[in-house]
Amino acid sequence: MKQPNHQSPRKWVHIGLLITALGFFVFILGADPGIFNLDRSPTVGFVQSATFSFGLAIICIGGYISLKASRQASYEQSLLEDIGLRLIGTGYLVSLVSALADVFGLGTQSWPALPFLGPSQAAGVVIGEIIIAIGFAMFIPRRDSSH
Numbered sequence: 001m002k003q004p005n006h007q008s009p010r011k012w013v014h015i016g017l018l019i020t021a022l023g024f025f026v027f028i029l030g031a032d033p034g035i036f037n038l039d040r041s042p043t044v045g046f047v048q049s050a051t052f053s054f055g056l057a058i059i060c061i062g063g064y065i066s067l068k069a070s071r072q073a074s075y076e077q078s079l080l081e082d083i084g085l086r087l088i089g090t091g092y093l094v095s096l097v098s099a100l101a102d103v104f105g106l107g108t109q110s111w112p113a114l115p116f117l118g119p120s121q122a123a124g125v126v127i128g129e130i131i132i133a134i135g136f137a138m139f140i141p142r143r144d145s146s147h
Helices: 009-031 046-069 079-099 119-139
Strands: none
Touching: 009 079, 046 079, 046 119, 079 119
């Protein structure tokens, strides 16, 4: 009987890392477009907020692919890793809602005005990113010392 053709986990780790690097590039493009001589405004507006939120989503997806591929095929995910995965999603949601609060009608500017990223919203984005980092730290596969 022929074995199924599975791509190597190492290849998927590399693909995930490339996706993460692409996400980091998009994130930096949105967070500080001046690095690429694309800054047109002294404030962080909707396009920048949406761009770095999209970049953060790509980073999360790439990190998930890399960490998931680094496990053995027979590896059973622990409760700690399940919680970490959920924290990654929750942290992203906190960052997204904080970054786009004005668009959702939760920020200091109402929608007809030009939305911008204020200090409270920036703090919410940072808190969401911290939650994502904690989630990734919990999602890292642990080595079992009994094997």
